[in-house]
Amino acid sequence: MTIDVVGVTKRFKTFAALDNVSLTIRTGELVALLGPSGSGKTTLLRIIAGLEWPDSGEVRFDGEDALSRSVRERNVGFVFQHYALFRHMNVFENVAFGLRVRRGADKLPEAAIRAKVNELLHLVQIDWLAERYPAQLSGGQRQRVALARALAISPKVLLLDEPFGALDAKVRKELRRWLRHLHEELPVTSVLVTHDQEEALELADRVVVMGHGKIEQVGSPGEVYDNPATAFVHDFIGETIALPGEVKGGALYLGGRPLGLDPQGVADGPARILARPHDVDLADPSSTAISGKVLSVRTFGPTRRADVELAGSSGPVVVEAAVPHGQDLAPGTQVGLKPRRYKVFAA
Amino acid sequence: MNALDQTPGHPVAHGASEGLPSALEQSHTHAAHRGRPVRTEPRGVRIILTVIALAFVGLFIGLPLVTVFYEAFKRGWQAYVAALVSPDALAAIQLTLIVAVISVVANLLFGLVAAWSIAKFEFPGKSLLITLIDLPFSVSPVVAGLIYVLLFGSQGLFAAYLQAWDIKIIFALPGIVLATIFVTFPFVARELIPLMQEQGTAEEEAAISLGASGLSTFFRVTLPNVKWALLYGVLLCNARAMGEFGAVSVVSGHVRGLTNTMPLHIEILYNEYQFVASFAVASLLALLALVTLIAKTILEHRLAEEDR
Numbered sequence: 001m002t003i004d005v006v007g008v009t010k011r012f013k014t015f016a017a018l019d020n021v022s023l024t025i026r027t028g029e030l031v032a033l034l035g036p037s038g039s040g041k042t043t044l045l046r047i048i049a050g051l052e053w054p055d056s057g058e059v060r061f062d063g064e065d066a067l068s069r070s071v072r073e074r075n076v077g078f079v080f081q082h083y084a085l086f087r088h089m090n091v092f093e094n095v096a097f098g099l100r101v102r103r104g105a106d107k108l109p110e111a112a113i114r115a116k117v118n119e120l121l122h123l124v125q126i127d128w129l130a131e132r133y134p135a136q137l138s139g140g141q142r143q144r145v146a147l148a149r150a151l152a153i154s155p156k157v158l159l160l161d162e163p164f165g166a167l168d169a170k171v172r173k174e175l176r177r178w179l180r181h182l183h184e185e186l187p188v189t190s191v192l193v194t195h196d197q198e199e200a201l202e203l204a205d206r207v208v209v210m211g212h213g214k215i216e217q218v219g220s221p222g223e224v225y226d227n228p229a230t231a232f233v234h235d236f237i238g239e240t241i242a243l244p245g246e247v248k249g250g251a252l253y254l255g256g257r258p259l260g261l262d263p264q265g266v267a268d269g270p271a272r273i274l275a276r277p278h279d280v281d282l283a284d285p286s287s288t289a290i291s292g293k294v295l296s297v298r299t300f301g302p303t304r305r306a307d308v309e310l311a312g313s314s315g316p317v318v319v320e321a322a323v324p325h326g327q328d329l330a331p332g333t334q335v336g337l338k339p340r341r342y343k344v345f346a347a
Numbered sequence: 348m349n350a351l352d353q354t355p356g357h358p359v360a361h362g363a364s365e366g367l368p369s370a371l372e373q374s375h376t377h378a379a380h381r382g383r384p385v386r387t388e389p390r391g392v393r394i395i396l397t398v399i400a401l402a403f404v405g406l407f408i409g410l411p412l413v414t415v416f417y418e419a420f421k422r423g424w425q426a427y428v429a430a431l432v433s434p435d436a437l438a439a440i441q442l443t444l445i446v447a448v449i450s451v452v453a454n455l456l457f458g459l460v461a462a463w464s465i466a467k468f469e470f471p472g473k474s475l476l477i478t479l480i481d482l483p484f485s486v487s488p489v490v491a492g493l494i495y496v497l498l499f500g501s502q503g504l505f506a507a508y509l510q511a512w513d514i515k516i517i518f519a520l521p522g523i524v525l526a527t528i529f530v531t532f533p534f535v536a537r538e539l540i541p542l543m544q545e546q547g548t549a550e551e552e553a554a555i556s557l558g559a560s561g562l563s564t565f566f567r568v569t570l571p572n573v574k575w576a577l578l579y580g581v582l583l584c585n586a587r588a589m590g591e592f593g594a595v596s597v598v599s600g601h602v603r604g605l606t607n608t609m610p611l612h613i614e615i616l617y618n619e620y621q622f623v624a625s626f627a628v629a630s631l632l633a634l635l636a637l638v639t640l641i642a643k644t645i646l647e648h649r650l651a652e653e654d655r
Contacts, residue, residue: 051552071556078556084549088571098557101567153557 001062001156001189002027003048008057010043017043018054019213030183030190032200035210036236041193042081042161044210048191049159050074061157077150077188079160083142085134091145092130095120098153120148123182140171147179151186158183158190164199176203197237201225209233231345234274241280241319241339243273243290243310244347252344255311259289264344275342277305277322282329288336292319297329308335415633418626430616430624431631438604439612439628445520446595446608447588450527454584458535459577463569465536466543467551477540483532491529492597495522518600523608526594531584538580539573546572579646586639590632 003025010018018040025031033041046052048059050071059066066074086094093100099113108116121127124144134142143163150158163179164172180203183190194200200207201221209216209224209232217229228234235242245254247268252259254273263271285291292310295318299305304323309316321337323329388396420427430436461480465473483491498504499516509516516522550572554564570577592610599606601615609628616625 049556051556071552072558072560075558076556078553080549080553082549084553086550086553086568086572088574097554097559097567101554101557101559101563103560149553149557 002060003157003189003191004058004060004063005044005048006058006060008044008047008054008059010040010047010052010054016213018047021057021213021215023208023215023218025189025191027189028187029205030180030192030203031206031208032204033191033193033208033210034195034197034200034237035216036195038212039210040213041195041208041210045159045161045191045193048157049076049078051078074157075153075155076157076159077153077155079143079146079150079158079163081162081165083134083146083166085142085145085149087134089133090130091121091126091132091134091137092117094134094145095148095152097149116152117148120152123151124148138171139167140175143167143175147182151188156188158186158188160190160192162193162195164194164196172199179203201237209236211236228274228343231272231274231343231347234343234345239277239320241275241277241321243317243319245271245273245344247271247344247346254290257289261339261342262344266344266346270347272345272347273339273342274345275339277320279339279341280321281338281340282306282321282323282327283336283338285334285336288338290338291334291336292316294329294331294333294335296331297323306335308337310337412633415626415629418622419630421626422623426623427627427630430621430627433624435604435607436612436624436628439607439609440631442520442523442607443589443609446523446527447585449524450531450588451581451585453528454531454535455577455581457532458539458580458584459570461536462539462543462573463565465540466546467548480533480536480540483530488526488530488591488593489597492526492594495525495529495598499525517598518602518606520606522598523595523606526598527588527591530591530594531587534584534587535577535580538576538583542573542576543569575646575649579643579650582639582642582646586635589635 003023005021005023005025008018008021009016021040021044023044033044035041043052047054048066050066050069050073053067061074071078086097089097095117096113099108099116102108118127118130121130124147126141126144126148129137129141129145134145137145147163160179164175167175176199192200192203201224204221206218207221207224208218211232217224217233219227219229224233225238228237234240243254245252245259247253247263247266247270249268250263252261252263252271252273259273261273290310292308295307295309297304297306304325305320306323306329307318308321309318311317319337321335329335419430431440461476464470465477496503496517499509499522500506501510501517503509503517514521516525550568551564554568555561559567590610591608592614595608596611596614599608599611601607601611603615607615609632613625613628613632616622616628
């Protein structure tokens, strides 16, 4: 199902949660709404679900107005952040709920309900937990129950609010791949809300980066990572080195010294130079315009990072640079930095 | 969680990999709950404190309770039964039961509605409502009774209206019920509000998103989630409704066989030096207290279990 969000605005008292947001989600896509807390991503998801109503704007499912329909009538599968499993029902009854509350012609006979629930439990690989209660399940198992329950009503749209937020890192990774796999098996359009960029980049067909109630960029995981449209996206996705520079007469300056870098069409005035740590090489201080003193070197797993203090236009700036394996770097040494890839944005 | 799980490339089925650690986790938390208490006081101090506490409870609660039953059976069980089956005593028991049933049902409905609206919705005047619900806890029951006398009594605010329609509230069943409802007002609501607030609205939202109607959501999700707390509130409400003296005393008029509840009947018998009869009826109330206590303990256990 295609979902069109057109010019949606939502305010909570004086706080603008969504500011004139427009977005099209295509049939069968898995789209991630990615942003920091307060960026409006959950509000957008809840508006698509019908749990929240916009102050203005439109939401259309396959071209038809969805706002005139309540959440009951939209037939969307919603997976809540903390699962919201019915605590007094066992796993089987949780999954069966959406089928049991049907009235009239849609009501299924008991045998059909049982068959459907068992099929779903099998699909999410928790058949053996059918008699358990939510309190007796691990986080990952609860997540699967929540998914099976949402899928029971055969939704064309699956909405997931921070589906892996409450899980530990290992289970999270496992479930992530499994969810991707599940999405491909089912005829469903999925929208996922997350603040975890790694999750969004790994899972989604397209990533919608949100900040301050606006959409900053929509693109494939590769696009938003390699070609961030704004400084916000660059900052939020992936690790970022930021240098406060200045554009003067079509050239970039840092603390008054020319850098010899391309200003990428940014007009004269203060600018920010952004780069990924792994796109910045360490170099001889004399061979580059950017140089500074190493404050400390940290090693975590396969990565090593050096904190380098540079002289900026207004006081010292500390940036993180990648240190290749096998290179020793003592605190206090002067090093030069040479960005291979970088982005310049007007500040 | 353990070294085995960390092994890179260790192939495990999705379900199985989570089942085992979860079981481990649970037994772990249980052990933590039952962990040894930290005891820093020397043995002597502990014994002295325990003895003081036990002596206090025995003297002020245990002894009076035993006395009630001792006095009630002083002249043998025939006298005891005779006191209970006297027409006045039966009338008092009947009235007490009627009043308790009406006030419990009224406060059950009110408590559910109030707790539901307070916990699940935002509306102006919410904090005022929460404060007002607590009012009966802080007001003397006698004052509560007087309020109704001032409102509905023969000199009261609505006196002319009530006389015109020949409605009797004070010195009659309606007055006793009103006073009892006032006094027992907070029990159910107070029990439900924190629980419902803690549970939030996510489960209701989930139910509605799965196609349930508002009513169906209430009966299938909201109500079952609070059933033990609701029962607990009803229990306390009932115990108080049956035992209430002050407020009822003001509005009842003490008409024997008509407007005397059990506590009032006990007082009258006692004032007339009919000690055996008085303590016999009192023993019924004491028995009610004991049953309430046992049921309360069981319910608390259920509640704690649900809280896990």
